[in-house]
Amino acid sequence: MAINATEQTIEQIIQKVDNDAQLSVEELQSLLEITEHKQLQALYACAYRVKACHVGKVVYLRGLIEASNICQKDCYYCGIRVSNKRVKPFNMSQQQIVEHAVLAYEHGYRSVVIQAGERQNPTFVKHIEGALAQIKQQTQNQLRVTLSLGEQSEQTYQRWFNAGAHRYLLRIETTNPELYQQLHPADHSLQTRIDCLKTLKKVGYQVGTGVMIGLPNQTAKDLVADLLFMQQHGIDMVGMGPYIPHHDTPLGKHTASYDEQQKQQALTYGLKMIAVARILLRDVNIAAATSLHALAPNGRELGVQAGANVIMPNLTDLAYRASYQLYQDKPFINEQTALMNETLNRSISALGEKLEIADWGDSKHYQARVKSKPFHA
Protein backbone atom coordinates (compact mmCIF):
# COMPACT_ATOMS: atom_id res chain seq x y z
CA MET A 1 0.00 0.00 0.00
CA ALA A 2 1.28 3.43 -0.91
CA ILE A 3 1.25 5.08 2.51
CA ASN A 4 3.95 7.78 2.86
CA ALA A 5 3.93 8.25 -0.87
CA THR A 6 6.92 10.12 -2.20
CA GLU A 7 6.59 13.30 -4.20
CA GLN A 8 7.30 11.24 -7.26
CA THR A 9 4.36 8.91 -6.73
CA ILE A 10 1.98 11.78 -5.93
CA GLU A 11 3.10 13.41 -9.17
CA GLN A 12 2.48 10.17 -10.99
CA ILE A 13 -0.99 9.81 -9.48
CA ILE A 14 -1.85 13.35 -10.51
CA GLN A 15 -0.54 12.61 -13.99
CA LYS A 16 -2.92 9.64 -14.13
CA VAL A 17 -5.84 11.91 -13.26
CA ASP A 18 -4.79 14.35 -15.97
CA ASN A 19 -4.70 11.42 -18.40
CA ASP A 20 -8.27 10.56 -17.38
CA ALA A 21 -7.24 7.22 -15.85
CA GLN A 22 -9.07 5.66 -12.91
CA LEU A 23 -7.21 5.63 -9.59
CA SER A 24 -6.88 2.60 -7.35
CA VAL A 25 -8.07 2.62 -3.74
CA GLU A 26 -4.45 2.90 -2.60
CA GLU A 27 -3.83 5.87 -4.86
CA LEU A 28 -6.93 7.64 -3.58
CA GLN A 29 -5.73 7.00 -0.05
CA SER A 30 -2.28 8.38 -0.86
CA LEU A 31 -3.89 11.60 -2.03
CA LEU A 32 -5.86 11.91 1.22
CA GLU A 33 -2.70 11.35 3.22
CA ILE A 34 -0.73 14.18 1.63
CA THR A 35 0.69 16.56 4.21
CA GLU A 36 3.41 18.37 2.28
CA HIS A 37 2.51 21.89 1.13
CA LYS A 38 3.65 21.56 -2.48
CA GLN A 39 1.86 18.26 -2.92
CA LEU A 40 -1.31 19.69 -1.39
CA GLN A 41 -1.26 22.58 -3.85
CA ALA A 42 -0.73 20.12 -6.71
CA LEU A 43 -3.70 18.04 -5.51
CA TYR A 44 -6.03 21.05 -5.29
CA ALA A 45 -4.91 22.31 -8.71
CA CYS A 46 -5.51 18.89 -10.23
CA ALA A 47 -9.00 18.66 -8.70
CA TYR A 48 -9.70 22.17 -9.93
CA ARG A 49 -8.81 21.14 -13.48
CA VAL A 50 -11.28 18.25 -13.19
CA LYS A 51 -13.93 20.66 -11.89
CA ALA A 52 -13.34 23.15 -14.71
CA CYS A 53 -13.53 20.37 -17.27
CA HIS A 54 -16.61 18.53 -15.94
CA VAL A 55 -18.78 21.19 -14.30
CA GLY A 56 -17.22 24.43 -15.54
CA LYS A 57 -15.86 27.53 -13.85
CA VAL A 58 -19.17 28.21 -12.17
CA VAL A 59 -20.25 28.26 -8.54
CA TYR A 60 -23.95 27.79 -7.86
CA LEU A 61 -25.65 29.42 -4.92
CA ARG A 62 -28.30 27.79 -2.78
CA GLY A 63 -30.04 29.81 -0.11
CA LEU A 64 -30.05 27.87 3.14
CA ILE A 65 -33.17 28.04 5.30
CA GLU A 66 -32.85 26.45 8.72
CA ALA A 67 -36.52 25.83 9.41
CA SER A 68 -36.31 24.27 12.87
CA ASN A 69 -33.72 22.98 15.32
CA ILE A 70 -36.06 20.44 16.87
CA CYS A 71 -34.65 16.96 16.29
CA GLN A 72 -35.75 13.54 17.50
CA LYS A 73 -32.29 12.08 16.90
CA ASP A 74 -29.57 11.94 19.51
CA CYS A 75 -26.32 11.81 17.50
CA TYR A 76 -23.36 12.03 19.87
CA TYR A 77 -21.60 14.79 17.87
CA CYS A 78 -24.45 17.13 17.03
CA GLY A 79 -25.30 20.33 18.88
CA ILE A 80 -29.05 20.07 18.22
CA ARG A 81 -29.41 16.47 19.47
CA VAL A 82 -32.60 15.84 21.42
CA SER A 83 -30.75 15.43 24.73
CA ASN A 84 -29.08 18.83 24.53
CA LYS A 85 -31.44 20.78 26.74
CA ARG A 86 -29.40 23.94 26.34
CA VAL A 87 -30.76 24.46 22.88
CA LYS A 88 -33.58 26.95 22.64
CA PRO A 89 -36.10 25.25 20.37
CA PHE A 90 -37.46 27.06 17.35
CA ASN A 91 -39.86 25.97 14.69
CA MET A 92 -40.70 28.23 11.77
CA SER A 93 -44.36 28.38 10.89
CA GLN A 94 -45.34 27.26 7.43
CA GLN A 95 -45.74 30.90 6.50
CA GLN A 96 -42.26 31.76 7.75
CA ILE A 97 -40.69 28.98 5.67
CA VAL A 98 -42.58 30.19 2.62
CA GLU A 99 -41.58 33.80 3.30
CA HIS A 100 -37.91 32.82 3.52
CA ALA A 101 -38.12 30.97 0.20
CA VAL A 102 -40.03 33.76 -1.52
CA LEU A 103 -37.59 36.36 -0.21
CA ALA A 104 -34.72 34.29 -1.60
CA TYR A 105 -36.58 34.09 -4.92
CA GLU A 106 -37.10 37.84 -4.96
CA HIS A 107 -33.39 38.33 -4.35
CA GLY A 108 -32.61 36.28 -7.42
CA TYR A 109 -32.07 32.82 -5.93
CA ARG A 110 -33.42 29.95 -8.01
CA SER A 111 -32.39 27.27 -5.54
CA VAL A 112 -32.95 26.92 -1.81
CA VAL A 113 -32.28 24.25 0.79
CA ILE A 114 -34.78 23.71 3.59
CA GLN A 115 -33.00 22.04 6.46
CA ALA A 116 -34.26 21.09 9.91
CA GLY A 117 -33.80 18.53 12.62
CA GLU A 118 -35.40 15.17 11.92
CA ARG A 119 -39.05 14.67 12.87
CA GLN A 120 -41.12 11.82 11.59
CA ASN A 121 -44.58 12.75 12.77
CA PRO A 122 -47.61 13.40 10.53
CA THR A 123 -47.89 17.06 11.60
CA PHE A 124 -44.33 17.76 10.45
CA VAL A 125 -44.87 15.91 7.17
CA LYS A 126 -47.93 18.04 6.46
CA HIS A 127 -46.17 21.22 7.60
CA ILE A 128 -43.42 20.73 5.00
CA GLU A 129 -45.81 19.48 2.33
CA GLY A 130 -47.92 22.62 2.71
CA ALA A 131 -44.89 24.89 2.63
CA LEU A 132 -43.64 23.23 -0.56
CA ALA A 133 -46.97 23.64 -2.30
CA GLN A 134 -47.08 27.34 -1.45
CA ILE A 135 -43.47 27.93 -2.46
CA LYS A 136 -44.13 26.28 -5.80
CA GLN A 137 -47.18 28.42 -6.35
CA GLN A 138 -45.65 31.70 -5.22
CA THR A 139 -42.50 31.27 -7.28
CA GLN A 140 -44.24 30.04 -10.45
CA ASN A 141 -42.41 26.74 -9.98
CA GLN A 142 -39.13 28.49 -10.78
CA LEU A 143 -37.35 27.73 -7.54
CA ARG A 144 -35.54 24.43 -7.09
CA VAL A 145 -36.07 23.15 -3.55
CA THR A 146 -33.68 20.83 -1.78
CA LEU A 147 -34.83 19.21 1.43
CA SER A 148 -32.55 18.11 4.24
CA LEU A 149 -34.93 16.69 6.83
CA GLY A 150 -33.45 13.34 7.71
CA GLU A 151 -34.76 9.82 7.49
CA GLN A 152 -38.38 9.49 6.45
CA SER A 153 -40.68 6.80 5.04
CA GLU A 154 -40.98 6.27 1.30
CA GLN A 155 -44.49 7.66 1.50
CA THR A 156 -43.24 10.89 3.07
CA TYR A 157 -40.43 11.29 0.56
CA GLN A 158 -42.98 10.73 -2.21
CA ARG A 159 -45.44 13.25 -0.76
CA TRP A 160 -42.75 15.93 -0.50
CA PHE A 161 -41.55 15.15 -4.00
CA ASN A 162 -45.09 15.42 -5.34
CA ALA A 163 -45.50 18.71 -3.50
CA GLY A 164 -42.53 20.19 -5.35
CA ALA A 165 -39.21 19.20 -3.77
CA HIS A 166 -36.50 18.37 -6.31
CA ARG A 167 -33.45 17.37 -4.35
CA TYR A 168 -32.70 15.73 -1.02
CA LEU A 169 -29.60 15.79 1.14
CA LEU A 170 -29.10 12.99 3.62
CA ARG A 171 -25.61 12.62 4.96
CA ILE A 172 -24.45 9.09 5.60
CA GLU A 173 -21.96 10.59 8.14
CA THR A 174 -19.64 7.57 7.81
CA THR A 175 -19.96 4.24 6.02
CA ASN A 176 -17.80 2.41 8.54
CA PRO A 177 -20.37 0.42 10.58
CA GLU A 178 -18.25 0.40 13.75
CA LEU A 179 -17.59 4.11 13.59
CA TYR A 180 -21.26 4.75 12.84
CA GLN A 181 -22.12 2.80 15.98
CA GLN A 182 -19.66 4.80 18.07
CA LEU A 183 -21.25 8.04 16.90
CA HIS A 184 -24.91 7.14 17.37
CA PRO A 185 -27.22 5.53 19.92
CA ALA A 186 -28.19 1.91 19.28
CA ASP A 187 -31.51 2.78 17.63
CA HIS A 188 -29.80 4.82 14.86
CA SER A 189 -29.01 2.52 11.96
CA LEU A 190 -26.54 2.85 9.11
CA GLN A 191 -28.60 0.41 7.06
CA THR A 192 -31.73 2.53 7.45
CA ARG A 193 -29.82 5.49 6.13
CA ILE A 194 -28.53 3.55 3.13
CA ASP A 195 -32.08 2.35 2.46
CA CYS A 196 -33.34 5.95 2.65
CA LEU A 197 -30.78 7.04 0.05
CA LYS A 198 -31.96 4.26 -2.26
CA THR A 199 -35.58 5.22 -1.70
CA LEU A 200 -34.87 8.88 -2.46
CA LYS A 201 -33.34 7.91 -5.75
CA LYS A 202 -36.22 5.60 -6.59
CA VAL A 203 -38.72 8.38 -5.90
CA GLY A 204 -36.85 10.60 -8.35
CA TYR A 205 -34.91 13.12 -6.29
CA GLN A 206 -31.45 14.42 -7.13
CA VAL A 207 -29.75 12.79 -4.20
CA GLY A 208 -26.97 14.17 -2.06
CA THR A 209 -25.00 12.68 0.75
CA GLY A 210 -21.81 13.32 2.64
CA VAL A 211 -19.73 12.59 5.67
CA MET A 212 -17.99 14.31 8.51
CA ILE A 213 -14.25 14.49 8.04
CA GLY A 214 -11.71 14.04 10.82
CA LEU A 215 -13.92 12.22 13.30
CA PRO A 216 -12.24 10.50 16.25
CA ASN A 217 -11.07 7.01 15.16
CA GLN A 218 -11.71 7.76 11.48
CA THR A 219 -8.95 6.83 9.04
CA ALA A 220 -8.10 7.91 5.51
CA LYS A 221 -9.09 4.42 4.45
CA ASP A 222 -12.56 4.99 5.92
CA LEU A 223 -12.88 8.21 3.95
CA VAL A 224 -11.86 6.52 0.70
CA ALA A 225 -14.53 3.90 1.39
CA ASP A 226 -17.02 6.73 1.93
CA LEU A 227 -16.18 8.22 -1.47
CA LEU A 228 -16.44 4.83 -3.16
CA PHE A 229 -19.84 4.40 -1.52
CA MET A 230 -20.94 7.67 -3.12
CA GLN A 231 -19.67 6.47 -6.47
CA GLN A 232 -21.37 3.08 -6.17
CA HIS A 233 -24.68 4.63 -5.19
CA GLY A 234 -24.60 7.12 -8.06
CA ILE A 235 -24.82 10.12 -5.75
CA ASP A 236 -25.57 13.41 -7.55
CA MET A 237 -24.50 15.87 -4.87
CA VAL A 238 -21.94 15.86 -2.10
CA GLY A 239 -22.16 17.93 1.06
CA MET A 240 -19.45 17.14 3.54
CA GLY A 241 -17.33 19.03 5.98
CA PRO A 242 -14.83 18.77 8.80
CA TYR A 243 -16.04 17.50 12.15
CA ILE A 244 -15.95 20.33 14.71
CA PRO A 245 -16.49 19.40 18.38
CA HIS A 246 -19.50 20.88 20.18
CA HIS A 247 -19.05 21.12 23.94
CA ASP A 248 -22.67 20.24 24.75
CA THR A 249 -22.39 16.81 23.15
CA PRO A 250 -21.01 13.48 24.44
CA LEU A 251 -18.38 13.39 21.69
CA GLY A 252 -17.28 16.99 22.06
CA LYS A 253 -17.59 17.70 25.75
CA HIS A 254 -14.07 16.64 26.67
CA THR A 255 -12.50 18.39 23.69
CA ALA A 256 -11.31 21.94 24.07
CA SER A 257 -12.23 24.26 21.19
CA TYR A 258 -9.90 23.82 18.25
CA ASP A 259 -6.79 25.98 18.42
CA GLU A 260 -5.44 27.56 15.25
CA GLN A 261 -3.31 24.57 14.36
CA GLN A 262 -6.17 22.12 14.82
CA LYS A 263 -8.43 24.36 12.76
CA GLN A 264 -5.84 24.41 10.00
CA GLN A 265 -5.55 20.61 10.08
CA ALA A 266 -9.33 20.13 10.00
CA LEU A 267 -9.60 22.59 7.13
CA THR A 268 -6.87 20.85 5.15
CA TYR A 269 -8.53 17.47 5.62
CA GLY A 270 -11.84 18.92 4.44
CA LEU A 271 -10.18 20.41 1.36
CA LYS A 272 -8.38 17.18 0.55
CA MET A 273 -11.69 15.30 0.69
CA ILE A 274 -13.33 17.80 -1.67
CA ALA A 275 -10.41 17.42 -4.06
CA VAL A 276 -10.41 13.63 -4.01
CA ALA A 277 -14.23 13.57 -4.30
CA ARG A 278 -13.99 15.79 -7.40
CA ILE A 279 -11.27 13.59 -8.89
CA LEU A 280 -13.29 10.42 -8.30
CA LEU A 281 -16.85 11.60 -8.92
CA ARG A 282 -16.18 14.26 -11.56
CA ASP A 283 -19.57 15.63 -12.61
CA VAL A 284 -21.38 15.74 -9.25
CA ASN A 285 -22.21 18.96 -7.39
CA ILE A 286 -19.94 19.42 -4.40
CA ALA A 287 -20.68 22.01 -1.73
CA ALA A 288 -18.03 24.10 -0.04
CA ALA A 289 -19.65 23.53 3.36
CA THR A 290 -20.22 26.26 5.92
CA SER A 291 -18.02 24.34 8.35
CA LEU A 292 -15.05 25.18 6.08
CA HIS A 293 -15.82 28.82 6.69
CA ALA A 294 -16.00 28.15 10.42
CA LEU A 295 -12.35 27.12 10.22
CA ALA A 296 -11.01 29.93 8.02
CA PRO A 297 -12.50 33.18 6.73
CA ASN A 298 -11.75 32.12 3.15
CA GLY A 299 -12.66 28.45 3.74
CA ARG A 300 -15.36 28.36 1.10
CA GLU A 301 -13.16 30.00 -1.53
CA LEU A 302 -10.48 27.44 -0.77
CA GLY A 303 -13.17 24.78 -1.16
CA VAL A 304 -13.94 26.05 -4.65
CA GLN A 305 -10.24 26.03 -5.53
CA ALA A 306 -10.11 22.41 -4.38
CA GLY A 307 -13.03 21.44 -6.64
CA ALA A 308 -16.31 22.48 -4.98
CA ASN A 309 -18.97 24.16 -7.16
CA VAL A 310 -21.76 25.00 -4.72
CA ILE A 311 -21.99 27.51 -1.87
CA MET A 312 -24.97 27.73 0.46
CA PRO A 313 -25.32 31.17 2.06
CA ASN A 314 -27.41 31.10 5.18
CA LEU A 315 -30.67 33.00 4.69
CA THR A 316 -32.25 32.04 8.01
CA ASP A 317 -33.74 34.91 9.97
CA LEU A 318 -31.08 36.18 12.35
CA ALA A 319 -33.46 35.65 15.27
CA TYR A 320 -33.04 31.90 14.83
CA ARG A 321 -29.52 31.52 13.57
CA ALA A 322 -27.76 31.30 16.90
CA SER A 323 -30.02 28.39 17.88
CA TYR A 324 -28.90 26.26 14.95
CA GLN A 325 -25.44 25.47 16.26
CA LEU A 326 -24.55 22.03 14.96
CA TYR A 327 -20.97 22.70 16.00
CA GLN A 328 -19.10 25.40 17.87
CA ASP A 329 -18.23 28.79 16.36
CA LYS A 330 -20.67 28.36 13.50
CA PRO A 331 -20.16 31.41 11.27
CA PHE A 332 -22.69 34.01 10.11
CA ILE A 333 -24.84 33.95 13.21
CA ASN A 334 -24.72 37.73 13.08
CA GLU A 335 -24.20 38.22 9.39
CA GLN A 336 -26.87 40.48 7.96
CA THR A 337 -25.47 40.44 4.44
CA ALA A 338 -26.40 36.90 3.52
CA LEU A 339 -28.90 37.77 0.82
CA MET A 340 -26.85 40.24 -1.15
CA ASN A 341 -23.50 38.79 -0.55
CA GLU A 342 -21.37 41.18 -2.49
CA THR A 343 -18.27 40.04 -0.67
CA LEU A 344 -18.82 36.50 -1.83
CA ASN A 345 -19.44 37.65 -5.36
CA ARG A 346 -16.18 39.54 -5.33
CA SER A 347 -14.11 36.77 -3.80
CA ILE A 348 -15.50 34.10 -6.14
CA SER A 349 -15.08 36.29 -9.21
CA ALA A 350 -11.49 36.92 -8.15
CA LEU A 351 -10.88 33.18 -8.56
CA GLY A 352 -11.94 33.43 -12.21
CA GLU A 353 -15.25 31.76 -11.40
CA LYS A 354 -18.78 32.92 -12.15
CA LEU A 355 -21.06 33.10 -9.12
CA GLU A 356 -24.38 31.88 -10.46
CA ILE A 357 -27.48 32.75 -8.49
CA ALA A 358 -30.14 32.65 -11.19
CA ASP A 359 -29.55 29.12 -12.40
CA TRP A 360 -31.08 25.96 -10.95
CA GLY A 361 -27.63 24.42 -11.10
CA ASP A 362 -28.84 20.85 -11.41
CA SER A 363 -26.10 18.31 -10.92
CA LYS A 364 -24.58 17.32 -14.27
CA HIS A 365 -24.37 13.81 -12.89
CA TYR A 366 -28.13 13.85 -12.39
CA GLN A 367 -28.72 15.28 -15.86
CA ALA A 368 -26.68 12.49 -17.39
CA ARG A 369 -28.49 9.92 -15.24
CA VAL A 370 -31.96 10.91 -16.43
CA LYS A 371 -30.94 12.21 -19.86
CA SER A 372 -34.06 11.18 -21.65
CA LYS A 373 -36.44 11.60 -18.72
CA PRO A 374 -37.79 15.14 -18.31
CA PHE A 375 -37.94 16.44 -14.78
CA HIS A 376 -41.36 16.45 -13.13
CA ALA A 377 -43.18 19.76 -13.56
Ligand code: 5AD
Ligand atom coordinates in the same frame (compact mmCIF):
# COMPACT_ATOMS: atom_id res chain seq x y z
N1 5AD B 1 -19.25 18.97 13.27
C1 5AD B 1 -19.43 19.00 11.93
N2 5AD B 1 -20.59 18.69 11.34
C2 5AD B 1 -21.62 18.33 12.13
N3 5AD B 1 -22.88 17.96 11.84
C3 5AD B 1 -23.54 17.72 12.98
N4 5AD B 1 -22.72 17.91 14.03
C4 5AD B 1 -21.51 18.29 13.52
C5 5AD B 1 -20.27 18.62 14.09
N5 5AD B 1 -20.08 18.60 15.42
C6 5AD B 1 -23.35 17.78 10.47
C7 5AD B 1 -23.81 16.33 10.24
C8 5AD B 1 -25.26 16.47 9.91
C9 5AD B 1 -25.36 17.89 9.42
C10 5AD B 1 -26.71 18.49 9.51
O1 5AD B 1 -24.46 18.60 10.24
O2 5AD B 1 -23.10 15.79 9.16
O3 5AD B 1 -25.71 15.58 8.93
